Amino acid sequence: MQKILSKVKGRVDSAEVFFVRSHQTEIGYDGWKLKRSTVVQKEGYSLRVVKNGRIGFAATTDPNGIDLMVENAVATAAFGETVAIEFPSAQNFATPNIFDPKLAGLSIEQMIDYGKLFIAQCERYRGIADLSFESQKMTIEVKLANTSGFEGGYEKTVFSYGGYLSRVKEGDVFMVGDGFGSTHLPEMTEALRKMTEPFHRKMELADNIVTVSSGKMPVIFDPKGSMVLLLPIRAGINGRSVYTKSSPLVGKEGQKLFDERLSIYDDGTLDRRLGSSPFDDEGVAKTRIDIVKNGVFENFIFDIVTAAKAGRSSNGCGERGIFSPPSPSLSNFAVAAGNVPYADMIGSIDEGLLVEGVLGLGQGNIISGAFSNPVGTAFKIEKGEPVGRVKNASIAGNIYNDMREIAALGDTQELVYGSYLVPFIRLDTLNIAS
Amino acid sequence: MRERLKRALQKAEGYVEIRIQDSISSSISFRNTEVDKISASSDIGGCVRALVKGGGWGVVNFNSLEGLEKRVEEAVISSRAIVPEEPIELAEIPPVDLELPAQIDDDPRVHSLEEKHNLVKEYAEILRGSAGRLIDTNIAYGDGLNKVWFASTEGSYFMRERLDVMLMARAMSREGDNVQSRHDSWSSRESFAEIVGRQADIESVGKTAEALLDAEEVKAGKYTVVLNPQLAGVFIHEAFGHLSESDFIMDNPQAREMMTLGRRFGPPELNVFEDGSVMPPLRGTIIVDDEGVMCKKNYLIKDGILVGRLHSRETAAKMGEPVTGNARADGYSSSPIVRMTNTAIGNGTVPFEKMIADIDLGLYCIDAYGGQTMMENFSFSAGWAFMIRGGKIAEMVRNVVLQGNLFKTLMDIDAIGNDFVWAKGGGNCGKGGQAAKVSFGAPHIRIKDVIIGGK
Structure with a gap:
């Protein structure tokens, strides 16, 4: 790292080298059968320089391409973005527990066995539904050094899996599935049993296709289904919008925009979570960031460049790949749990909808808060329990209106999509078109 | 490179292929x-894929090209570790021997960074100034030259180069709270000149984004909808094309039934095809796929009837159908999977004019903003749209958001x-990452009868 920095010394004002090396093993089952085993080894450098106040950037995965990278970085700086940034200096960091030696030593054969365990849990659907399962394990090594004296690195392990059943019946398709991600290996027999448990009730419900009335009715968002509500917030808190003015949240820090029971945060310091690390990809310490606290909008997320342009400081949200310069990104996004047990939340509903997923997630102008999506996986609630599957219905609303008052917030956070912690959310003001 | 790959494959057991990619961008x-x-x-970087007799796919992806023989060994070991219940077969293909250098008219590499910067800067200024109520504008330019070498133990070899601008x-x-956006893009496989002189196009992106605020x-409700070619193309790709990908159908008897060849999918006027060999090259033109299968024009729907689907060598063998040249990998860190190339109605x-003339109340939908499908159900956002009233294009x-069931929607196509x-x-x-x-x-x-979501 220092060798690369020394190659640009004297030619630029400041510089930063980022190195990442990863080793990933993946196995995949399709159609109930083991189909793939893949090993991916990746490594590469990227170099960011500042020259006359302008930023240059270059990257390479070619071990013989370091000198070309240096030349490219200096050349691009002649036309790069003009922004006054300073790379962070040497610091001490608290390192979350993100390395599992057990995982590093996990064999392909063991991963293949996890697939067999999943299949065993789903055996009753053989001949009825198609099954797929995949699992990945990865070790990642990150190194970062800059001309302000920062030099650091860490190692991280990643483990994830996902299993799905899809049933096609007379032109009707129903998919049920779930996944998991962590830096640590869980107790797999128990984890897979727990994951597949809800499949059975859903497969039963799937056979009973029911219709819902159009109009306003209570909607419960499963933690997986809540993405339709959370994506607009995720899009809206990018620190870039502070100066592009593209988010409805601009200028509203400190204002109460949501129900006071709603608190949302991002925490890159959590043990065992995929998005955790001691520092971000620019050497800024990761922390817990309150995004919404008791309904009040608190913070945007920034990397170094975005913060400089917005006149703020980075809050440790710089994330990058080998070939892309850093941009503001979340670590582990979470909605704080409320106090309503699921049974109570659903128990009081006469007619309503339980949404696990929608189609077209993220399409349209989500930054405005508006969404209008057909449901993907959804169940009708009648007299306090799910009674059948709903197709051909769509939900529409705007989170900036419809989350001012939340009907109920679940009392437990669930881990979904590897790095989101979200409880069940019930809204009673959404419009259903059927 | 040909000799280097051959050497690495010399002692390989079973079927092994090596794909090396070198790109600058x-x-x-x-x-x-x-x-x-x-x-x-x-x-x-590179990718080695191995399939030993009675084994599964063993794949190794890597950045360092040192020790290719070792990578081949690792892939073979990995292939042996998998024992599928049914052996994986590959459809027979004639070996290829091809050199496919990019046909370049106006090479972006001869234009200096300064020239590109100045052009993009001019576009950025035009876009920003094109309308008064724009809050954020973005112009992105990219060029890349990508070279792929492929060799297999069956004696196939090719070098395929592509330029993208x-x-x-x-x-x-x-x-206020009304936020709208509009985007457009232009690409070429041959020429930097293709993206020069786009001032008027760029200006119209900004003007449309502003006009949408007032729409x-x-x-x-349900409307008769006319899709412009761009949206119709995205629709056929997303809603139908993905269902034609045989890896989805292969192990799924029910899906196989849903996609039975010979089934009527649309009116007799409807033809849908896939063609990775279109010249001059389009964005999806590859000539030869990442398993060494030559691309050609493949009809998926002919005269309204389902007649074909997209295959890799594995899916073609499994389903007893001819290869189509649709196995593609997006880089050295991926294995080829069944993909579309250039898909068309x-x-x-x-x-x-005749198409809209007898529509009393309908919609003219232009370009796609985004879309998603879940099997036969789809949902698409139009980039922008106009009402059709009394056979005339009316207000924006x-x-x-268009929603529906693919089978019903294709049958409801009543004019092409x-x-x-x-x-x-x-x-x-x-797809698949x-x-x-x-x-x-x-x-x-x-x-006709398309469900439009919204208020």
């Missing part, structure tokens, strides 16, 4: 009138235009 993007990102990169413009407008939100006979409307075009933009298709460069083509099409 540069990109410049402006946010509003300021440079946002500028970068230049080089990327090199791409320009994208995006504008976001806002008035009324569309009223939810064939030309029809109805002029656009916004937030137009005579104005076929291939898309000019830079489309990528995502891989991004494939694709193109689509279509004429205008008319569909």
Whole structure:
């Protein structure tokens, strides 16, 4: 790292080298059968320089391409973005527990066995539904050094899996599935049993296709289904919008925009979570960031460049790949749990909808808060329990209106999509078109 | 490289293929009138895929080209570790021996970084100044030269090179809580000149983003809808094309039934085809796929009847159908999977004016903003749209989301235009974590009874 920095010394004002090396093993089952085993080894450098106040950037995965990278970085700086940034200096960091030696030593054969365990849990659907399962394990090594004296690195392990059943019946398709991600290996027999448990009730419900009335009715968002509500917030808190003015949240820090029971945060310091690390990809310490606290909008997320342009400081949200310069990104996004047990939340509903997923997630102008999506996986609630599957219905609303008052917030956070912690959310003001 | 790959394969057991990729790329993007990102990169790596007799696919991806023989060994070991219940067979293909250098008219590499920067800067300024209520604009330029070498133990070898030049413009407008956006892109496989002289196109992106602010939100309901070629192309790719990918159908008897060849999918005028060999090259043109299978024009729907689907060697063997040349990998860190290339609705006979003439109340939907499908159900956002009233294009409307069931919707196509075009933009298709460069083509099409979501 220092060798690369020394190659640009004297030619630029400041510089930063980022190195990442990863080793990933993946196995995949399709159609109930083991189909793939893949090993991916990746490594590469990227170099960011500042020259006359302008930023240059270059990257390479070619071990013989370091000198070309240096030349490219200096050349691009002649036309790069003009922004006054300073790379962070040497610091001490608290390192979350993100390395599992057990995982590093996990064999392909063991991963293949996890697939067999999943299949065993789903055996009753053989001949009825198609099954797929995949699992990945990865070790990642990150190194970062800059001309302000920062030099650091860490190692991280990643483990994830996902299993799905899809049933096609007379032109009707129903998919049920779930996944998991962590830096640590869980107790797999128990984890897979727990994951597949809800499949059975859903497969039963799937056979009973029911219709819902159009109009306003209570909607419960499963933690997986809540993405339709959370994506607009995720899009809206990018620190870039502070100066592009593209988010409805601009200028509203400190204002109460949501129900006071709603608190949302991002925490890159959590043990065992995929998005955790001691520092971000620019050497800024990761922390817990309150995004919404008791309904009040608190913070945007920034990397170094975005913060400089917005006149703020980075809050440790710089994330990058080998070939892309850093941009503001979340670590582990979470909605704080409320106090309503699921049974109570659903128990009081006469007619309503339980949404696990929608189609077209993220399409349209989500930054405005508006969404209008057909449901993907959804169940009708009648007299306090799910009674059948709903197709051909769509939900529409705007989170900036419809989350001012939340009907109920679940009392437990669930881990979904590897790095989101979200409880069940019930809204009673959404419009259903059927 | 040919000799190097041959040597590495010499002692290989079973079927083994090596794919090496070497690429250079540069990109410049402006946010509003300021440079946002500028970068230049080089990327090199390889993939070895092995299939021993009675084994499964063993794959190794890597950056360092040192020790290719060792990578071959690792892939073979990995292949042996998997014992599938049914052996994996590959459809027989004749070995290829091809050198496919990029045909370059106007090489972006001879244009200096300064020249590209100045052009993008000019576009950025035009876009930012094109309308008063824009709050965020973005121009991105990228070029890349990508070289792939392939060799297999069956004696196939090819070198395939491609040039890509791409320009994208995006504008976001806002008035109060009403936020609208519009984007467009232009791409070429041959020439930097293709993205020069786009001043008027860029200006129209900004003006449309602003015009959308004043458009009324569309009223939810059922409409007769006319799709412009761009949206019709995205529709056929997303809603139908993905269901034609045999890896989805292969192990799924029910899906196989749903996609039974010979089944009527649409009116007799409807033809849908896939063609990775279109020349001059489109974004999805590859000539030869990443398993060494030659591309050709493959009909999926002919005269309204389902007649074909897309295959890799594995899916073709399994289903006893001919290979189609649709196995693609998006880079050295991916294995080939069944992908589309250039997907199209064939030309029809109805002029656009005639198509809208007898629509009392309908929608004219232009370009795609985004879309998603879940098997036979789809949901698409139109980039922008106009009401059709009394056979005439009337006022602009916004937030137009088309929803429906593929089978019903294809049957409901009641007019196919005579104005076929291939898309000019830079489309990528995502599947299994891989991004494939694709193109689509279509004429205008008319569909009755389309469900439009919204207010």
